[in-house]
Each structure stands twice: as structure tokens, then as C-alpha cells.
Amino acid sequence: MDDEQYPGFRDFVSARGPALSRAAYLLTGDHHAAEDLVQAALARVLRHWRKLSDGDPESYVRRTMYHLQMSWWRRRRVAESLAAVPPEPGGDDPHRTTALRMSLERALGELSPRQRAVIVLRYYEDMTEAQAADMLGCSVGAVKRHAHDALARLRTRAPHLIDEEVGRRDLAIG
Incomplete structure (x- = not known):
């Protein structure tokens, strides 16, 4: 070059x-x-x-x-494939952060590519709904719908991730 x-x-x-x-x-x-x-x-x-x-x-x-x-x-x-047994939530394991990251990656892998893109844009890239819609070339309503569906799927498929986040907030507050 x-x-x-x-x-x-x-x-x-x-x-x-x-x-x-x-x-x-x-x-x-x-x-x-x-x-x-x-x-x-x-x-x-x-x-x-x-x-x-x-x-x-x-x-x-x-x-x-x-x-x-x-x-x-x-x-x-x-084709989508689901694990027979959901991943175990992290315990007092010294490698808890690694296990949590792997669990999050697995959960993100269960989302459709559009849902995954919306989640990455909204929560990792910290974009607004309008910015994400512009980036993906779709409407704000579509971004909202994909985010809603993705979060609902993550809540059902990986509830331990929510429990982990709530636990972190409780520790930070207390």
C-alpha cells in the first residue's frame, strides 16, 4: 500500500x-x-x-x-443449535469473569444476526436507537423491536446473566 x-x-x-x-x-x-x-x-x-x-x-x-x-x-x-443443558452460573470460581464472558458470548450466539447487531450497537457501542437504525439502514421501530425480542430471548435463555448483573449492582450499592 x-x-x-x-x-x-x-x-x-x-x-x-x-x-x-x-x-x-x-x-x-x-x-x-x-x-x-x-x-x-x-x-x-x-x-x-x-x-x-x-x-x-x-x-x-x-x-x-x-x-x-x-x-x-x-x-x-x-441452523440454530441449543445446548442440552444451560450454562451454569458462575460461583466462587476465581475464573468467574471468564465464565461469564463465555456465557454471554454463547447467549449472543443464540440471537439472529440482526438482533445481535442491534444489541452490540445499542449496548456495546452505546448508540441511540436512531443512530443504530441509521447504521443498520432500518427504522427506529425495527431497532426497538429487534432489541425487545433480543432482550426477551436473552432473559429466557440466559437468566443467570441478569442475576449476575443485579448482583453486581447490589454489591456496588451496598
């Missing part, structure tokens, strides 16, 4: 790459797929870098990632 032809691109990737990778991992649930997603989005951005570099290239990369993930999911159409 020629730095003169794409000024600032290398710096942008160095600065924002880790955050983009984390968001991609939350969308895909797989490190390798997340790497592929970020690379594909950056490759698309590179083609339009001269126009994008003056504005907000990160939002364009993120939008591209969300749309690519939806497109890839539609092509794969992987």
Missing part, C-alpha cells in the same frame, strides 16, 4: 483497528471471522479513502462491517 496514495489510512487502522476488531468479534462470535470482517470492511473503505478521510471514516467502516456481517449470515444460513 502506498502511503502517498492513501494518506492517513495506515494511521487510522493502527489507531482504530483494536476497537473495530472488538466490535467485529461481538458481531461474529469468532476471532477468525472477526478478523475477516474487519479486513473486508477496510478493503472496501480503502477504495474510497480519499473521500472518506476528511469526514468520519470509522462510522463508514462500522456500517460496512454490520452490512457485510448480515450479508455473510444470509449466505451461510447456519
Whole structure:
């Protein structure tokens, strides 16, 4: 890649790459797929870098990632599989944070790609409903519906995650 032809691109990737990778991992649930997603989005951005570099290239990369993930999911159409036994809630295990993270990843994996994208945008990226709708190219009502359905599904499939969060708040308050 020629730095003169794409000024600032290398710096942008160095600065924002880790955050983009984390968001991609939350969308895909797989490190390798997340790497592929970020690379594909950056490759698309590179083609339009001269126009994008003056504005907000990160939002364009993120939008591209969300749309690519939806497109890839539609092509794969992987059947949903449920665990025979729900994951155990963390106890006094010293690796509780790791177990909780894995449980959350499993629960996110049970959501549809659109629901997962809405949850990631709203609660990880801390976007408003309007921002998430704009990012996904849908209405605010659709974002609300996907969030509602996703949270309902998480409450039924992984109630221990809610109990864990309530316990953390109680500890912080008390």
C-alpha cells in the first residue's frame, strides 16, 4: 500500500483497528471471522479513502462491517443449535469473569444476526436507537423491536446473566 496514495489510512487502522476488531468479534462470535470482517470492511473503505478521510471514516467502516456481517449470515444460513443443558452460573470460581464472558458470548450466539447487531450497537457501542437504525439502514421501530425480542430471548435463555448483573449492582450499592 502506498502511503502517498492513501494518506492517513495506515494511521487510522493502527489507531482504530483494536476497537473495530472488538466490535467485529461481538458481531461474529469468532476471532477468525472477526478478523475477516474487519479486513473486508477496510478493503472496501480503502477504495474510497480519499473521500472518506476528511469526514468520519470509522462510522463508514462500522456500517460496512454490520452490512457485510448480515450479508455473510444470509449466505451461510447456519441452523440454530441449543445446548442440552444451560450454562451454569458462575460461583466462587476465581475464573468467574471468564465464565461469564463465555456465557454471554454463547447467549449472543443464540440471537439472529440482526438482533445481535442491534444489541452490540445499542449496548456495546452505546448508540441511540436512531443512530443504530441509521447504521443498520432500518427504522427506529425495527431497532426497538429487534432489541425487545433480543432482550426477551436473552432473559429466557440466559437468566443467570441478569442475576449476575443485579448482583453486581447490589454489591456496588451496598
